[in-house]
Amino acid sequence: MKIAILPGDGIGPEIMAxxxxxxRALDLPGVELHDGLVxxxxxxxxxxxxPPETLALMRECDAILFGAVGDPACDGLERxxxxxxxxxxxRKELELFANLRPAKVFPGLEAHSSLRPxxxxxxxxxxxxxxxxxxxxxKKGMRTTAEGQREGYDIMSYSGSEVRRIAHVAFRTAQGxxxxxxxxxxxxxxETSQLWRDVMIEVGAEYPDVTLEHMYVDNAAxxxxxxxxxFDTIVTGNLFGDIxxxxxxxxxxxxxxxxxxxxxxxxxxxxxxxxxxxIHGSAPDIAGKGLANPVAMILSAxxxxxxxxxxEAEAARIEAAVASALNAGALGxxxxxxxxxxxxxxxxxxxxx
Amino acid sequence: MKIAILPGDGIGPEIMAxxxxxxRALDLPGVELHDGLVxxxxxxxxxxxxPPETLALMRECDAILFGAVGDPACDGLERxxxxxxxxxxxRKELELFANLRPAKVFPGLEAHSSLRPxxxxxxxxxxxxxxxxxxxxxKKGMRTTAEGQREGYDIMSYSGSEVRRIAHVAFRTAQGxxxxxxxxxxxxxxETSQLWRDVMIEVGAEYPDVTLEHMYVDNAAxxxxxxxxxFDTIVTGNLFGDIxxxxxxxxxxxxxxxxxxxxxxxxxxxxxxxxxxxIHGSAPDIAGKGLANPVAMILSAxxxxxxxxxxEAEAARIEAAVASALNAGALGxxxxxxxxxxxxxxxxxxxxx
Ligand SMILES: CC(C)[C@H](C(=O)O)[C@@H](O)C(=O)O
Ligand SMILES: CC(C)[C@H](C(=O)O)[C@@H](O)C(=O)O
Numbered sequence: 071m072k073i074a075i076l077p078g079d080g081i082g083p084e085i086m087a088x089x090x091x092x093x094r095a096l097d098l099p100g101v102e103l104h105d106g107l108v109x110x111x112x113x114x115x116x117x118x119x120x121p122p123e124t125l126a127l128m129r130e131c132d133a134i135l136f137g138a139v140g141d142p143a144c145d146g147l148e149r150x151x152x153x154x155x156x157x158x159x160x161r162k163e164l165e166l167f168a169n170l171r172p173a174k175v176f177p178g179l180e181a182h183s184s185l186r187p188x189x190x191x192x193x194x195x196x197x198x199x200x201x202x203x204x205x206x207x208x209k210k211g212m213r214t215t216a217e218g219q220r221e222g223y224d225i226m227s228y229s230g231s232e233v234r235r236i237a238h239v240a241f242r243t244a245q246g247x248x249x250x251x252x253x254x255x256x257x258x259x260x261e262t263s264q265l266w267r268d269v270m271i272e273v274g275a276e277y278p279d280v281t282l283e284h285m286y287v288d289n290a291a292x293x294x295x296x297x298x299x300x301f302d303t304i305v306t307g308n309l310f311g312d313i314x315x316x317x318x319x320x321x322x323x324x325x326x327x328x329x330x331x332x333x334x335x336x337x338x339x340x341x342x343x344x345x346x347x348x349i350h351g352s353a354p355d356i357a358g359k360g361l362a363n364p365v366a367m368i369l370s371a372x373x374x375x376x377x378x379x380x381x382e383a384e385a386a387r388i389e390a391a392v393a394s395a396l397n398a399g400a401l402g403x404x405x406x407x408x409x410x411x412x413x414x415x416x417x418x419x420x421x422x423x
Numbered sequence: 424m425k426i427a428i429l430p431g432d433g434i435g436p437e438i439m440a441x442x443x444x445x446x447r448a449l450d451l452p453g454v455e456l457h458d459g460l461v462x463x464x465x466x467x468x469x470x471x472x473x474p475p476e477t478l479a480l481m482r483e484c485d486a487i488l489f490g491a492v493g494d495p496a497c498d499g500l501e502r503x504x505x506x507x508x509x510x511x512x513x514r515k516e517l518e519l520f521a522n523l524r525p526a527k528v529f530p531g532l533e534a535h536s537s538l539r540p541x542x543x544x545x546x547x548x549x550x551x552x553x554x555x556x557x558x559x560x561x562k563k564g565m566r567t568t569a570e571g572q573r574e575g576y577d578i579m580s581y582s583g584s585e586v587r588r589i590a591h592v593a594f595r596t597a598q599g600x601x602x603x604x605x606x607x608x609x610x611x612x613x614e615t616s617q618l619w620r621d622v623m624i625e626v627g628a629e630y631p632d633v634t635l636e637h638m639y640v641d642n643a644a645x646x647x648x649x650x651x652x653x654f655d656t657i658v659t660g661n662l663f664g665d666i667x668x669x670x671x672x673x674x675x676x677x678x679x680x681x682x683x684x685x686x687x688x689x690x691x692x693x694x695x696x697x698x699x700x701x702i703h704g705s706a707p708d709i710a711g712k713g714l715a716n717p718v719a720m721i722l723s724a725x726x727x728x729x730x731x732x733x734x735e736a737e738a739a740r741i742e743a744a745v746a747s748a749l750n751a752g753a754l755g756x757x758x759x760x761x762x763x764x765x766x767x768x769x770x771x772x773x774x775x776x
Pocket of ligand 2: 258259288507510511665
């Protein structure tokens with residue numbers, strides 16, 4: 071069980087240290103942790119945010135624990151050298167096509183959402199976002215039009231097979247939850263969405279126990295404000311997923327607590343190969359101060375145990391420890407508390423028993 | 424002052440009747456109202472949701488008052504015959520490139536938002552959405568890939584001149600408000616957005632009194648939940664604008680109260696040519712029952728007077744009448760009240776004095 075440990079930039083190293091402490095406390099046999107550089111940290115050392123040595127490490131390992139990337143010092147760089155490109159590069163190179171983002175309010179933390187407590191408290195959803203296609207990876211560029219105007223373009227596209235594989239992940243995810251799947255698209259305008267919808271219906275025939283509904287993305291953005299508790303599993307493309315998953319996360323009120331999994335096509339001896347990261351960024355403003363909340367990173371490690379190592383019991387054990395630590399008041403500055411990174415890590419470790 | 428009256432489908436005719444009553448009550452000299460068919464209503468009569476006679480009427484008039492389109496009976500039709508296509512066709516044919524959508528909570532109605540009252544009550548923003556470009560109107564289609572896969576594609580693009588003209592509308596809008604403009608894009612991924620951002624900065628140099636900031640769309644979707652009161656004027660492309668404006672509307676809690684303007688490049692003798700419509704849809708489930716809330720339609724007429732006829736005082740008079748009627752309890756079923764379409768129209772007329 072080889073795990074790549076890629077702390078990245080900003081608060082990445084601090085929160086990663088706590089996740090590693092939690093992993094070590096579980097004392098799992100055969101776990102090997104391999105450190106690597108990514109993002110601005112890698113660019114400083116090797117001139118690229120995702121250098122070949124890091125990519126090789128990612129390929130060798132069964133799972134990747136990823137901190138956060140982003141550094142204001144890189145703002146002036148060409149786009150392909152900026153830290154965020156490491157995330158896109160990793161997803162594409164390792165064919166991590168399925169992003170799972172659970173959004174759920176921890177008991178007792180409803181008051182941190184800007185939604186009314188009864189609206190926020192009802193949220194318990196999972197967004198399944200496609201990560202390898204859409205307008206993210208199509209041909210793109212700048213050209214000069216016949217009228218001498220500069221024009222930027224990006225080709226949005228999905229093929230049947232790309233949609234089919236994410237559809238299967240989504241239907242299986244819905245099966246493991248309430249059996250309700252909402253597919254979000256913009257089929258009244260986009261051909262890409264028409265194909266998306268056709269394939270969702272086609273794949274849905276193989277899952278008679280799942281109820282599939284379709285929603286336009288503008289309506290979904292509305293409903294996620296109006297009654298987010300009505301959603302269970304949502305599946306959508308890369309671009310809409312980027313927007314809606316961030317919106318849903320913020321509905322919960324605490325992006326410092328939310329983890330994500332990016333799963334690939336590859337099955338290892340232990341489970342599905344994947345990368346796991348908090349949904350928050352590298353927060354350069356508080357980096358190095360011991361203030362960052364490590365919970366999202368710790369929960370990312372739990373998702374890793376579940377999906378990449380089929381260690382459901384251990385994953386659930388970490389999640390329960392986090393819930394109990396939070397409930398006992400292990401709150402960082404992001405939640406109006408005064409506990410620092412290490413203290414929150416200590417509280418989770420203590421709850422782990 | 425020629426106005427095209429296009430009630431459309433579902434509740435369109437009912438709410439339009441109230442807006443027309445309000446317009447007539449103002450007794451404006453020289454106003455001519457010309458009725459036309461659009462949406463499913465036009466498709467039934469002429470086989471097309473935006474038939475040539477309707478388009479001709481739109482071209483002849485100085486402004487268009489547009490109800491709502493959409494009818495479940497058309498669900499099985501080919502996409503180009505569906506009622507919503509009339510909206511897209513109108514925008515493109517008349518070059519209505521600037522969509523203005525104000526979102527603000529009416530005093531006393533904070534409790535209708537799913538956001539906490541103090542968060543909802545702080546909302547007072549204007550979204551300026553580009554309407555003629557982006558992935559909406561680029562080349563699109565289905566093809567078969569080399570591997571025999573069906574693939575849907577849509578080309579997203581913006582030219583410098585397309586961005587420049589919406590930028591001017593946005594900067595002028597921000598000047599008339601608090602002088603804060605937030606441009607939303609996805610420049611870390613899209614070339615289209617990079618061009619968008621470059622042009623916003625370039626045009627911004629002509630408006631030194633406006634503070635321009637840039638935000639990624641995923642972050643904007645988060646911030647619109649976390650602290651929508653921090654936004655003033657937002658400018659964004661067609662696709663992101665579709666999503667964010669619906670999200671912002673729902674934050675206000677009452678899409679039955681929100682109007683929109685779609686302004687064109689053309690200046691008439693009276694103002695800017697444009698189309699005005701509620702942001703809600705045709706609500707087929709309550710059509711013909713006298714239950715629909717006509718406020719958004721009435722406020723659309725007010726926006727028309729402001730932008731297409733330079734009648735600011737009259738526009739403000741309608742808006743004040745609506746605010747006072749709402750405050751006095753003229754609430755429809757959408758707001759937990761029991762007043763019907765005509766009764767709400769009566770209340771607004773009474774408040775108009
Ligand atoms: C950093 C950026 C390119 C990325 C994305 O848009 O996918 C991020 O927003 C995310 O959601 O992981
Ligand atoms: C009906 C649809 C094509 C349209 C759009 O996407 O622009 C609508 O959602 C809107 O916002 O006016």
